Amino acid sequence: MSGTTIGLVGFGCLLSMLAIRVHIAMAMFVTGAGIYMVMNHGETSGLLYTLNNLVYARVSNYDLAVIPLFILMGQFATHGGLSKALFKAAGTLIGHWRGGLAMASTAACAAFGAICGSSLATAATMGQVALPELRSHGYSGRLATATLAASGTLGILIPPSVPLVIYAVLTQESIGKLFVAAVVPGIIAALGYLLVIALIVRKDPKAGPAGKKVPFAEMVRAQINIIPVLLVFLVVIVGIYGGWANPTEAASIGAAACGVIAVVSGGLRTRGFLDSIYGTAHATGMIFMVLIGADLLNSSLALSQMPGELAAWVRDSGMPPLLVLGSILVIYILLGCVMDSLAMILLTIPIFYPMIMGLDFFGMSPEDKSVWFGILALMVVEIGLVHPPVGMNLYVINKLAKDVPMKETALGVMPFLASDFLRIIALVFLPGMCLGLVHFLG
Helix, strand or coil: CCHHHHHHHHHHHHHHHHHCCCCHHHHHHHHHHHHHHHHCCCCCHHHHHHHHHHHHHHHCCHHHHHHHHHHHHHHHHHHCCHHHHHHHHHHHHHCCCCCHHHHHHHHHHHHHHHHHCCHHHHHHHHHHHHHHHHHHCCCCHHHHHHHHHHHCCHHHHCCCCHHHHHHHHHHCCCHHHHHHHHHHHHHHHHHHHHHHHHHHHHHCHHHCCCCCCCCHHHHHHHHHHCHHHHHHHHHHHHHHHHCCCCHHHHHHHHHHHHHHHHHHCCCCCHHHHHHHHHHHHHHHHHHHHHHHHHHHHHHHHHHHCHHHHHHHHHHHHCCCHHHHHHHHHHHHHHHCCCCCHHHHHHHHHHHHHHHHHCCCCCCCCHHHHHHHHHHHHHHHHHHHCCCCCCCHHHHHHHHHCCCCCHHHHHHHCHHHHHHHHHHHHHHHHCCHHHHHHHHHHC
16 A cells, blocks of 8 residues: 555544544554554554654643643633623623623623633633523523533634644744734624624524613723733733743743732632642643644654645645635534544644645735634634534533523524634635734734
């Protein structure tokens, strides 16, 4: 068999293991080791030498230190009660509108995502805060759960974003550029969800009744309370792109600032601090295990020359670039039914990225094309988190709302998914949505 055939067979075996729920890291290890041994006729010394080097190279990578720091920042925000302050600020501002509390949940998820970087953490944390309020104010179970499940995806779209950091490391792209490029699409996503909520409550006013208007002084106090959180976001993003701090330094400042804010506000105590450290260690260990598995898999695929051969075949096939891109995006949506966002990025970027970089899209430079595809991939990965039947955010929220059937939540996210699809189509044909701010600040 040729190297390309071996690579394709190995990739098929990997997908089969994922379909029967083998852990993604183990599936990558087994597939990568299998391809290596077949390519080297059963010789294991090269495999062990490669694995030894890959583990050291990955764990000693300074750029990846940003991941546990961003996770710690999110943990401090979660255990420090910052999510409550964000929801209260949004609720006092627009909670008296019809559907206002649902809109406030979306706004709070967007703000929390700016200091968290994880969709599941955003959905779980904001779900615990907002869901009881939505239900107590008479919101329908379908609208309440669907809003929180969909809005939770803003955790990975609005920077800082762990999947974007992984994409940057895999493609040697600038983390700062990717973060800046994600800002406008993230804001558009949040505005799209707000519009969806407005349309739903316009059609069915009982789904999201208006709340009471709070006194002006209380509203002002609520907005003042979240200023430190917003400043953390600005310091991290501006620090990275402004050049006065690299991503790791900016993430360190952000994590420390979130910890201080959580302590000063009275939300973070000894138990919360220990839980934050444990949660960070657990998530970081899982991510690095998957990263090492992906490194072995990608190294074995490179040995088989499958990614390069596929990229050359696509380039020489004469297929329209937009058709290739559309096919890749559809594959992402389908993969979202069987794996999480991090696994999708690690598994597919080494294969799809060379294909995209070998094609011409609207005359874009390679640098712009790399950033544009990264944001597109992130947005489609985000859909997988809420796409029935296996969207992880659906299960997270449904576990909190045990009185709401999963079918209701799945039906409720359909209008939000329609908003996502429209946004993706717009970004495909209008790359300036993500590149405009990068060029302006550059």
